Amino acid sequence: MFKKNYEIIQNAPAPISWDEYSRSSYDEYQSLLQKCGNDESAFQHFLERNPSFVPGAFELFGTSGHYPFTQSLISQPQLNGGLFTRIPDFIWLAQDSLFFTPVLIEIEKPNKRTFTASGTQSAEFTQALGQITEWKAILSEPENVLQFYKCFDIPDWIRKKTFAPQYGLIYGRRSEFESDPLVLKKRAQLVPADVMLISFDRLHPDPKGDDLLCSTLCHGKYTVKTIPPTYRYSPATADNFSVVTGFDIAIPFMEKVSDERKDFLASRYACWKEYGQITSKGILCPSDRE
Numbered sequence: 001m002f003k004k005n006y007e008i009i010q011n012a013p014a015p016i017s018w019d020e021y022s023r024s025s026y027d028e029y030q031s032l033l034q035k036c037g038n039d040e041s042a043f044q045h046f047l048e049r050n051p052s053f054v055p056g057a058f059e060l061f062g063t064s065g066h067y068p069f070t071q072s073l074i075s076q077p078q079l080n081g082g083l084f085t086r087i088p089d090f091i092w093l094a095q096d097s098l099f100f101t102p103v104l105i106e107i108e109k110p111n112k113r114t115f116t117a118s119g120t121q122s123a124e125f126t127q128a129l130g131q132i133t134e135w136k137a138i139l140s141e142p143e144n145v146l147q148f149y150k151c152f153d154i155p156d157w158i159r160k161k162t163f164a165p166q167y168g169l170i171y172g173r174r175s176e177f178e179s180d181p182l183v184l185k186k187r188a189q190l191v192p193a194d195v196m197l198i199s200f201d202r203l204h205p206d207p208k209g210d211d212l213l214c215s216t217l218c219h220g221k222y223t224v225k226t227i228p229p230t231y232r233y234s235p236a237t238a239d240n241f242s243v244v245t246g247f248d249i250a251i252p253f254m255e256k257v258s259d260e261r262k263d264f265l266a267s268r269y270a271c272w273k274e275y276g277q278i279t280s281k282g283i284l285c286p287s288d289r290e
């Protein structure tokens with residue numbers, strides 16, 4: 001009980017440093033903004049590969065000290081309930097000690113405008129905000145919340161927390177409003193208090209998300225889609241291997257990772273999965289990572 005029930009391998013092949021990753025990924029992102037502003041799918045793909053860019057893992061309003069359920073950004077989940085005809089672009093199943101805070105994120109093409117030339121709200125923005133409004137209406141009904149729990153296979157220990165969803169809309173470029181104070185003020189009034197409107201220029205890698213995965217959801221099963229190059233095993237997150245599958249299958253496809261590092265991660269996966277399944281985990285030090 002008063003000992004560690006896991007082992008950290010010393011001198012293991014190191015992952016890319018956070019500084020190097022954040023510089024290279026941010027440069028790639030800026031290039032994408034310049035070249036692919038009309039291609040929403042390019043940004044969906046980039047954010048799947050770089051989950052730390054997507055706000056909300058630790059809640060949008062306030063900052064949680066808890067990892068999101070599944071330790072994953074969930075990309076375009078396939079929801080089986082008949083009530084959920086719309087598929088969100090991304091969801092974080094964020095939480096803290098009191099609240100379960102699913103964060104639903106919608107993205108649009110960066111080059112879409114918020115306002116028309118005459119200063120009125122654009123039809124494109126109205127349509128994008130309508131997606132958020134639809135989700136808010138759906139999740140305001142208790143029976144739909146139960147269906148949400150079922151679709152996402154939410155465990156009882158999370159269901160006991162207060163359900164408090166948040167919503168984020170990643171839309172437009174800062175250049176549309178940064179030089180006009182009036183437009184900036186108008187933009188701030190476009191969304192309700194529980195919706196965060198985020199320009200594509202605000203996105204950046206969050207160091208708290210250096211080990212966050214991207215997963216898919218289909219028929220209640222979570223499958224790892226991408227693993228960030230900064231990922232390290234930790235006793236604090238090993239229990240997620242009981243929730244998500246396919247981590248070992250995704251290792252060979254990691255980007256910016258040496259073959260030696262991939263081999264190490266593959267060789268240690270079974271050990272950490274087993275540790276995550278045991279009940280008596282002993283002393284746990286969150287700073288232990290390999």
